Amino acid sequence: MKQEKIEQFSEQLLEQQQRLADLLERTKKHLYRREEPYSADFAEQAVEVENNEVVERLDEDAKIDLANISKALERIEQGSYGICTQCNDSIREERLEAIPQANLCIDCADAATN
Secondary structure (H helix, E strand, O other), X not given: OOHHHHHHHXXXXXXXXXXXXXHHHHHHHHHHOOOOOOOOOHHHHHHHHHHHHHHHHXXXXXXXXXXXXXXXXXXXXXXXXXXXOOOOOEOOHXXXXXXXXXXXXXXXXXXXXX
């Protein structure tokens, strides 16, 4: 893969990394710095709890995505970006354009999900 393309993917990954870090900061404030008490109304409490569950899931997903992005940036530094970590074949550029943090080629990713 050309160095220019790798730099483009690196920029995308760094932008995603920053966006996720910002998201994690906001979810952290929502989940862990809650100062107002729950509503006195039971139905309203149920909605608030459900909202917190959604934010917790977003927080968990963002942490996983952030870890995958960090690993992709490490692979760029090591010179192994774009190489499947399972079979050592090249990951197609089209896949990396869709999922820049991908560490598996499409065949290995399909096999992992089945």
